[in-house]
Amino acid sequence: DAGVIQSPRHEVTEMGQEVTLRCKPISGHNSLFWYRQTMMRGLELLIYFNNNVPIDDSGMPEDRFSAKMPNASFSTLKIQPSEPRDSAVYFCASSFLEPGTNTGELFFGEGSRLTVL
């Protein structure tokens, strides 16, 4: 398996522009997570999906952020409009939760490094 695939790996954009980050989870995984990593705040959970359904988006900073998972093999995280403080590395991770359990190993993608000027 190719692992979790994220694109783009790097994005430089100007304040006010729309940014879309993409993620392809590992085939067969039923949970998907979006994390943001900065020096100041470390790894923050933004949102996670189970079976394509958003379970908890309480970590999403504000209305400028939105995430979708239209099917089991694709998710997007959108920032509109972007601001300099959104600059960070955004990680997507997927996991397989066996029926009857509630924890599993997280497999992270290589991340999308976003710079908003």
Place this chain on the structure above:
Amino acid sequence: GQQVMQIPQYQHVQEGEDFTTYCNSSTTLSNIQWYKQRPGGHPVFLIQLVKSGEVKKQKRLTFQFGEAKKNSSLHITATQTTDVGTYFCAAYHPTVYNFNKFYFGSGTKLNVKP
């Protein structure tokens, strides 16, 4: 939300020295996971601890879960330059949905001098 404190923030050691990082919670944890992130890389799963007092070993790495399930530690014996990176604990916080929601500690950045 679940607060997981991790110490120290940084650790610089000479190659061959031991290293320990600690993860503490004010509340009882269901389980805990440990991840390693190399510089410029992404977090990679190391291990999960579930049982009170559990001790697991992976070669030079020893993981412990406290008896009260409120703390955990990762100990590396005789560090090597390949151990360089940031080590994170991630604590599972049960939610009403009972899904796999983890809060990551702030991480301990390990630097190993050859």
